[in-house]
Amino acid sequence: MLTCNKERLDDKIKTFSKFGDTGKGGITRLSLSPAALEAREEFCKRCKALGMEIKTDDMANIYATIPGEEGLPAIMMGSHMDSVKQGGNYDGILGVLTGLEVAETIVTEKIEHKHPITVVVWTNEEGARFDPAMMSSGVITGKFDKDIMLASRDIDGITFKEALEASGYMGNIENRATAEKYKALVELHIEQGPVLEAEKKDIGIVEGVCGMVNYEFTFVGQADHAGTTPMKYRKDALFAASKVIQYLHDELDKLDSKLVYTTGRMNVSPNIHTIIPDNVKFTLDARHQDPEVVKQVVEIIKKVPGVVEKCEVSCKKLWARNTVKFYPEFVHYVEKNAKEYGYSSMKIYSGPGHDAQFITDIIPTTMIFVPSEKGHSHCEKEFTPLESCVKGTNVLLQTVLDIDKS
Amino acid sequence: MLTCNKERLDDKIKTFSKFGDTGKGGITRLSLSPAALEAREEFCKRCKALGMEIKTDDMANIYATIPGEEGLPAIMMGSHMDSVKQGGNYDGILGVLTGLEVAETIVTEKIEHKHPITVVVWTNEEGARFDPAMMSSGVITGKFDKDIMLASRDIDGITFKEALEASGYMGNIENRATAEKYKALVELHIEQGPVLEAEKKDIGIVEGVCGMVNYEFTFVGQADHAGTTPMKYRKDALFAASKVIQYLHDELDKLDSKLVYTTGRMNVSPNIHTIIPDNVKFTLDARHQDPEVVKQVVEIIKKVPGVVEKCEVSCKKLWARNTVKFYPEFVHYVEKNAKEYGYSSMKIYSGPGHDAQFITDIIPTTMIFVPSEKGHSHCEKEFTPLESCVKGTNVLLQTVLDIDKS
Structure with missing residues (x-):
């Protein structure tokens, strides 16, 4: 040849x-x-x-x-x-x-x-x-x-x-x-x-x-002092975000093994070691060749509750590609x-x-x-x-x- | 009076x-x-x-x-x-x-x-x-x-x-x-x-x-492309960090109800939505009036495994107060x-x-x-x-x- x-x-x-x-x-x-x-x-x-x-x-x-x-x-x-x-x-x-x-x-x-x-x-x-x-x-x-x-x-x-x-x-x-x-x-x-x-x-x-979707999740809690706020009064946006990351892994791992998904960017505010975080954002990027699987990803995203650990949760689509x-x-x-x-x-x-x-x-x-x-x-x-x-x-x-x- | x-x-x-x-x-x-x-x-x-x-x-x-x-x-x-x-x-x-x-x-x-x-x-x-x-x-x-x-x-x-x-x-x-x-x-x-x-x-x-301890956890994974790296090859430092935050909540919540603890600061690197995080650090601040409880907190911290989700985990004490x-x-x-x-x-x-x-x-x-x-x-x-x-x-x-x- x-x-x-x-x-x-x-x-x-x-x-x-x-x-x-x-x-x-x-x-x-x-x-x-x-x-x-x-x-x-x-x-x-x-x-x-x-x-x-x-x-x-x-x-x-x-x-x-x-x-x-x-x-x-x-x-x-x-x-x-x-x-x-x-x-x-x-x-x-x-x-x-x-x-x-x-x-x-x-x-x-x-x-x-x-x-x-x-x-x-x-x-x-x-x-x-x-x-x-x-x-x-x-x-x-x-x-x-x-x-x-x-x-x-x-x-x-x-x-x-x-x-x-x-x-x-x-x-x-x-x-x-x-x-x-x-x-x-x-x-x-x-x-x-x-x-x-x-x-x-x-x-x-x-x-x-691969088709892809990219979402940004936002968690709004309350910024209180690390040393004075009993656990039961807290609204910890980082803890809420951690819970949702775990949920996403649990649910997305049930889908096709060729699916890739990434929580690549996370910003924590005010990001001070003595203050409970009141605002956390992270992105979820998910890609798969089959549009049906991408649709299942979106369904899992939509099932994230509006309130997690007393924090308000919202998410928006940043972009998508077929x-x-x-x-x-x-x-x-x-x-x-x-x-x-x-x-x-x-x-x-x-x-x-x-x-x-x-x-x-x-x-x-x-x-x-x-x-x-x-x-x-x-x-x-x-x-x-x-x-x-x-x-x-x-x-x-x-x-x-x-x-x-x- | x-x-x-x-x-x-x-x-x-x-x-x-x-x-x-x-x-x-x-x-x-x-x-x-x-x-x-x-x-x-x-x-x-x-x-x-x-x-x-x-x-x-x-x-x-x-x-x-x-x-x-x-x-x-x-x-x-x-x-x-x-x-x-x-x-x-x-x-x-x-x-x-x-x-x-x-x-x-x-x-x-x-x-x-x-x-x-x-x-x-x-x-x-x-x-x-x-x-x-x-x-x-x-x-x-x-x-x-x-x-x-x-x-x-x-x-x-x-x-x-x-x-x-x-x-x-x-x-x-x-x-x-x-x-x-x-x-x-x-x-x-x-x-x-x-x-x-x-x-x-x-x-x-x-x-x-209250006595207090402040630790910083570091998670080292591998920064790979969000779109090309199958899940099984990943070392996602943010996922590992999320797991440890959950572990800390699970274990620390078993201690005295007056204990307060906070993961207030988290930095994710490279913090790009299309790259798997390879370095995540977060702080844990924990306070209690009883030195015995603070000691239990440290024992829980010490039990965090050296490897979580294939990422290397380390922690160091930033400071403490009796x-x-x-x-x-x-x-x-x-x-x-x-x-x-x-x-x-x-x-x-x-x-x-x-x-x-x-x-x-x-x-x-x-x-x-x-x-x-x-x-x-x-x-x-x-x-x-x-x-x-x-x-x-x-x-x-x-x-x-x-x-x-x-």
């Missing part, structure tokens, strides 16, 4: 790890920052060297294309090159670099294909500099209002619009990815979780992105190709969001996951062995060629 | 409420601040008008004395005049003003007494401007090192020494309260809790100050006098600390509590009805006269 070049991929990963290098094994490459622009320049240089045609759209998304037969829509691979602060060398960038390696293999090996092949770079996926995440794929698929996005400011007060104009990568709105121009998107990404490693699988066949299912035919190609290469694989749903989940609304899309060592991500310890990256690249190559033939 | 003057006491409370008035029903009268110096000036002016002799010691504690028979030690009444930020008009200051009213009654009614009668003002009881609380009673009883106290800084970087020297109230070390010079201290104070009001009692016969018992003869006078005036009363232990608990180490001491409306204290809503203040003052007057005769 066709394979990509391990040394070339290694060189790509090492080269791009320099752009925003923190010196501690990771990178800080915020969207449209100098480090991100260096990475874009290197990407474009390499694409041009392969004879690819480069276009950018009005959100500075980059499309680098190997020509195909006239009139046919292109097949896209790619992801993003921006990182969070003190992030790793794999999140996003690996999807771009494996796409570039597939393109290089097709060009240098002169592999026949009918459709144009495009490597795409989405602008500002992380939302770490300009809120929100997945901004540009969101704009071109109609999820976000462009004018609101342009007004988003970084911590120095610079707007996304200013950064966009200064970048040199702002192109024409007519270059946006559309269903007419693109037949497919395949995004390779690190798993960002521990499942593939724990299950000893090379490839994650991503069936979709389950996204990827294009079954492409998912099948990934599964088939992993098998044919002799790689171990498993079906998986993505917990985090990706540009692919927005693009799939307008263009048939799927994703390929490769393992994350110990599940680390969004940190400098983020790591995927080169061997795993190569396996993912090979599956990506063959999947693109299968789509080309389909 | 002898009684104090209600209108005069009302005038005192209203007058002193102006010094540091927040305009919202309370005061901010930090130690040795301009507002506190105004209060000291008014206090000294009123004492001088009664013919009292005023001395200050090296910690700016003020001793205003009505002469008695030569060679006899004085009987002290009093408390502090500083407040917390946005505090109330009763905490501390009521002990000074009721002492002043007793002195005024003795002087104007020409009530016979053998011993000199002193009204004392302790400097920096709250510790709200200069840490720690009860600083000056602590220094003169050898609890705190004076040099360390002098170096304590407020948020503007001013040292206690600088504030002391600028105040005009720094006197001679020889004026400190000692067992030779003082026969007794009686400190009237608001309860700062809801018990007297709830039990419909006029007077709290304070037998002592139970302080007041002078039984004086406690008895308070009880007898409340009864003789026809006031309802109950025995009580103080949860919070007071200057009296330090002074009792060198001079026989007791306290008298009056009710706090709804238990509010250290806030602008702090309130004790005038009628309750008068009852407390009468008991204070008669108790001082009983001590004089004893």
Whole structure:
């Protein structure tokens, strides 16, 4: 079977790890920052060297294309090159670099294909500099209002619009990815979780992105002196919150074992060791691929009593996301190709969001996951062995060629 | 029976409420601040008008004395005049003003007494401007090192020494309260809790100050992504902390019903809704009058397992205070006098600390509590009805006269 070049991929990963290098094994490459622009320049240089045609759209998304037969829509691979602060060398960038390696293999090996092949770079996926995440794929698929996005400011007060104009990568709105121009998107990404490693699988066949709900609970008690208030008179908002955390675990654990839920943020007020807390807030994030299970989660949330340990309890939905299912035919190609290469694989749903989940609304899309060592991500310890990256690249190559033939 | 003057006491409370008035029903009268110096000036002016002799010691504690028979030690009444930020008009200051009213009654009614009668003002009881609380009673009883106290800084970087020297109230070390010079201290104070009001009692016969322990628990888990980490791989430090809070409630509730315990401060890290908390700390403050019960609390704390929900649990003692018992003869006078005036009363232990608990180490001491409306204290809503203040003052007057005769 066709394979990509391990040394070339290694060189790509090492080269791009320099752009925003923190010196501690990771990178800080915020969207449209100098480090991100260096990475874009290197990407474009390499694409041009392969004879690819480069276009950018009005959100500075980059499309680098190997020509195909006239009139046919292109097949896209790619992801993003921006990182969070003190992030790793794999999140996003690996999807771009494996796409570039597939393109290089097709060009240098002169592999026949009918459709144009495009490597795409989405602008500002992380939302770490300009809120929100997945901004540009969101704009071109109609999820976000462009004018609101342009007004988003970084911590120095610079707007996304200013950064966009200064970048040199702002192109024409007519270059946006559309269903007419693109037949497919395949995004390779690190798993960002521990499942593939724990299950000893090379490839994650991503069936979709989990639906999720995010709620905030508020507990209102009474702030009294720790030393003077008998227990029977107390309204301890932290004790009430602890009770509800236990209730949520008890009830949610009865649901499907693939459900993940997290009480990640808790703020206690006044947060003084000698005062009984009178206000506690915590968030509950819950994700599952099956909308029915997410509905059961919401039912459990709704059953939390209005008064717990004499404290008033309320909760509100901060946001929610419906389950996204990827294009079954492409998912099948990934599964088939992993098998044919002799790689171990498993079906998986993505917990985090990706540009692919927005693009799939307008263009048939799927994703390929490769393992994350110990599940680390969004940190400098983020790591995927080169061997795993190569396996993912090979599956990506063959999947693109299968789509080309389909 | 002898009684104090209600209108005069009302005038005192209203007058002193102006010094540091927040305009919202309370005061901010930090130690040795301009507002506190105004209060000291008014206090000294009123004492001088009664013919009292005023001395200050090296910690700016003020001793205003009505002469008695030569060679006899004085009987002290009093408390502090500083407040917390946005505090109330009763905490501390009521002990000074009721002492002043007793002195005024003795002087104007020409009530016979053998011993000199002193009204004392302790400097920096709250510790709200200069840490720690009860600083000056602590220094003169050898609890705190004076040099360390002098170096304590407020948020503007001013040292206690600088504030002391600028105040005009720094006197001679020889004026400190000692067992030779003082026969007794009686400190009237608001309860700062809801018990007297709830039990419909006029007077709290304070037998002592509760012993206490303060521990900090730390839970170390693993910070993983909320969307990618299956429940079985998680080490959720907040869930572990919630379990231990429940355990503490379950076990501590089995101990004596007078035990009070509080988990007042909790900090969650990284405190992001999409990340599993990997570090949670909370404090446990527990108080009881019986050292045996405090010992049982510590045994329960020690039984918390080292690993809970796969998170490492540790705990350390932040501080502790032994139970302080007041002078039984004086406690008895308070009880007898409340009864003789026809006031309802109950025995009580103080949860919070007071200057009296330090002074009792060198001079026989007791306290008298009056009710706090709804238990509010250290806030602008702090309130004790005038009628309750008068009852407390009468008991204070008669108790001082009983001590004089004893």
